[in-house]
Every structure is written in C-alpha cells, then in structure tokens.
Amino acid sequence: VSCLHDYEHWLRMHSCKMREQFSNPPSRNPNILGYRLEKLLGRGSFGVVFLAVARETKESYAIKVFNKHRVHNACSAYSIIRERNMLAVLHHPFIIRLVDSFQCSQNLYVVTDFMECGCLHDHLRLKKTFRYEEVKFMAAMLNGWLKISDMGISYALQDASCFITDPKAVGTIGYIAPIIMRKPYNFAVDWYSLGVIIFELLVGIGPECYRRERCPEAKQFEVVFPPEINAVCVDLVRRLLMRNPSFRLGNLRTKVHEVRHHPFFRDVDFIGLLNRTVQ
Numbered sequence: 001v002s003c004l005h006d007y008e009h010w011l012r013m014h015s016c017k018m019r020e021q022f023s024n025p026p027s028r029n030p031n032i033l034g035y036r037l038e039k040l041l042g043r044g045s046f047g048v049v050f051l052a053v054a055r056e057t058k059e060s061y062a063i064k065v066f067n068k069h070r071v072h073n074a075c076s077a078y079s080i081i082r083e084r085n086m087l088a089v090l091h092h093p094f095i096i097r098l099v100d101s102f103q104c105s106q107n108l109y110v111v112t113d114f115m116e117c118g119c120l121h122d123h124l125r126l127k128k129t130f131r132y133e134e135v136k137f138m139a140a141m142l143n144g145w146l147k148i149s150d151m152g153i154s155y156a157l158q159d160a161s162c163f164i165t166d167p168k169a170v171g172t173i174g175y176i177a178p179i180i181m182r183k184p185y186n187f188a189v190d191w192y193s194l195g196v197i198i199f200e201l202l203v204g205i206g207p208e209c210y211r212r213e214r215c216p217e218a219k220q221f222e223v224v225f226p227p228e229i230n231a232v233c234v235d236l237v238r239r240l241l242m243r244n245p246s247f248r249l250g251n252l253r254t255k256v257h258e259v260r261h262h263p264f265f266r267d268v269d270f271i272g273l274l275n276r277t278v279q
C-alpha cells in the first residue's frame with residue numbers, strides 16, 4: 001500500500017496498457033489497512049463506496065474504492081486524482097473531509113467522513129419533491145448541514161475575480177451552466193447549478209424539462225415554472241438560471257450580488273446556522 005501520488009506515476013507508465021476488467025472485488029477482502037469494510041453504501045461512475053470502521057478508533061468512515069483496471073481512461077483517472085487532491089487542500093466545515101488515501105496493486109482508496117444520511121439526490125429520488133421550507137433550509141445550508149463532496153470535476157479559483165480559461169467545460173449535464181465553448185467562465189456557473197438544484201428539489205425534476213422556446217431564431221429558451229411554486233422562489237431561481245452570467249444573481253456585477261440577501265432567504269439566520277454547524 002502506498003501513497004496515492006504514486007498512482008500518477010503508475011498511470012503514466014500503464015495508461016496504454018489499461019484494459020477494462022474487474023478483478024478481486026474489494027468485498028472479498030473486508031480488511032483494508034486499518035479499516036474494516038462494513039457494508040456497501042453506493043456505487044458511483046468510477047468506484048464503489050463502503051461504510052468502513054477504523055479498527056483502532058472504531059470511528060465510521062466512507063471508503064471509495066476504485067479498481068485500477070476499471071479506471072480505464074486517463075480522464076477518469078485524473079478525475080479521481082483531482083478529487084483526492086482537491087479534498088486534501090480544502091479544510092472547511094461544509095466540505096467533506098479527506099481522512100486518508102492509499103493504494104494497493106489493484107485499487108485506489110479514498111477515505112472520507114461518513115455522511116450518515118447519505119446523499120441529497122438519493123433522498124430526492126425517494127421523496128420525489130421537498131416542501132418550500134425544507135428547500136429554503138437546504139439551499140441556505142448547501143454548504144452547511146449539507147456537505148459538499150465529489151470534487152472530481154471541480155476547479156479551484158484563487159478568488160471571486162478569477163476566470164477559468166481551460167477550454168474544456170466540466171460538469172454534470174442538466175446542472176452545468178450554459179458556457180460558450182472556449183470563452184473563460186467564473187464562479188457564476190455555481191450559482192446557475194444552485195438554481196437547478198432548488199428547482200429540482202421543489203419540482204422533482206430539473207428545469208431542462210420545463211423549457212419553452214422564447215425566441216426560436218436566437219435559440220433562446222425560458223424556464224416555465226409550475227403554478228404551485230411560490231413567486232419569491234420563482235424570482236430567485238429565474239435570476240440564478242440567467243443564461244448570461246453578467247446578469248445572473250451572485251455575479252459581482254449584478255446589483256443584488258449576494259444570493260443570501262434575496263427575499264427567499266429573508267428569515268434565514270446564516271450566521272446562527274453556521275455557528276451551530278461548526279460546533
């Protein structure tokens with residue numbers, strides 16, 4: 001078992017030889033370097049996630065296990081490395097904590113905090129929709145009581161004035177903001193994704209299913225909100241989903257640049273919630 005950084009070297013050496021095959025599923029080896037695998041928590045695009053208990057402290061963690069032979073292209077391998085490296089430098093109460101990372105000849109292991117309640121998307125799948133007050137709480141806490149995880153497709157910006165110039169746009173289809181290819185973009189893309197998430201939590205499916213053509217010549221669309229959605233919420237989501245980032249709520253150039261000052265969050269005590277989260 002060695003440090004995950006060695007994997008970058010391994011990848012360079014073996015990228016041409018990588019074949020898609022699954023060998024030695026980790027479930028057959030429930031003891032991994034000081035952790036005992038308890039049960040399968042879920043499966044992602046590249047690996048499986050287990051609940052694991054540290055043998056010494058008896059603390060529970062989540063271990064993501066990536067089979068090296070299944071990581072069959074450089075793109076997915078770098079996404080894993082990026083996720084691990086991003087988590088290693090991010091120390092924030094609202095972001096999932098990297099506890100450990102190591103590898104054996106078959107697998108890469110990334111150990112993080114165990115989130116007892118699972119992932120928000122799984123809850124949405126079960127519940128179909130959330131109530132207005134629940135959505136407000138989650139949107140306010142989407143960085144608090146909810147923890148951000150999954151950094152495989154993230155970019156680090158020095159500060160809010162920075163732009164990403166990498167020509168490859170990364171993100172999940174349905175959540176990613178409209179980006180003009182080869183044009184720089186900034187953190188305003190995250191506010192667009194927040195708009196998608198709020199819409200989805202309230203309606204049960206993403207706004208792309210509720211688009212109506214506004215100007216066919218210019219290929220412009222607008223989101224049609226189901227009538228039961230509260231007007232304040234409609235206003236928030238509409239501003240977050242602005243195609244042009246210069247007009248999008250949250251962008252420093254817009255008049256109301258603080259998303260949390262929007263009337264939707266009027267009765268939310270952000271500082272109080274933050275303090276309670278950190279304690």
Ligand SMILES: Nc1ncnc2c1ncn2[C@@H]1O[C@H](COP(=O)(O)OP(=O)(O)OP(=O)(O)O)[C@@H](O)[C@H]1O
Nearest residue numbers: 041042043044045046049062113114115118119150
């Ligand atoms: N830290 C964790 N605590 C508890 N459950 C987790 C944790 N991380 C992942 N899971 C569970 O494992 C599942 C798979 O997680 P993973 O991050 O590998 O993939 P994903 O985010 O669902 O998809 P993708 O790999 O496409 O990003 C999640 O849906 C969740 O149910």
